[in-house]
Amino acid sequence: ERVRDNPVPKAVFFTCMDSRMIPTRFTETDVGDMFVVRNAGNVIPNSHHFLDEYTTNEPAALELGCVVNDVRHIIVCGHSDCKAMNLLYKLRQEEHSSKDQRRISPLKAWLCTHAHSSLEKFQQLELTGHTQPLLFQGESPMRKFVAYIDHENRFSIEDKLSQINTLQQLQNISSYGFLKKRLENYDLHIHALWFDIYTGDIFYFSRQNKKFVEVNEFTLDMLTKEVKNYYS
Secondary structure, eight states, X not given: OHHHHSOOOOEEEEEEOOTTOOHHHHXXXXXXXXXXXXXXXXXXXXXXXXXSOOOSHHHHXXXXXXXXXXXXXXXXXXXXXXXXXXXXHHTTSHHHHXXXXXXXXXXXXXXXXXXXXXXXXXXXXXXXXXXXXXXXXXXXXXXXXXXXXXXXXXXXXXXXXXXXXXXXXXXXXXXXXXXXXXXXXXXXXXXXXXXXXXXXXXXXXXXXXXXXXXXXXTTHHHHHHHHHHHHO
């Protein structure tokens, strides 16, 4: 009854629409705990794509969660074998990303428009032979962080792109002016998760460790301490 009449969600959770993703299961959350927003590729468009009005679902969800309901945590969760990211990887080639292709494919148009920055970051990684870290923006232009992408080389090329795309959304989220003050005042926090479809392992991006760290019995205390220190 309390959840029905007065839910108190703790996070806005952006993830992919993939049918294998059941966020309430792998986050062990219940009804009323999170606002969940799903789309193809867990992409949040950067605000610079809009002129006068934010005419899409994702910024509306950010406002509903973080302004109207005063939620303090935003979580972006990508995953392995993401069909949208597999396609984004192919969109590097003109034959897949041409204007004619985008006209007949809403999915290609969506990814070419709103996930191109993720692809550019991935191409930076390719130039280094997948060995050097990438620089991402966090809650503000002054709060940047370094990320090693799958430094142990456990995952496929497309999964590496998926991890980059997940981190790129933090910058996209911070581009919205209606969140700026809370982000700058450390009153609103953005996190990145990544889920391995095949093993069920969940990874948390640790800015302290500069990489996605698997959440397990050996890392839980360390990650919990980091979250409490930086995001409480």
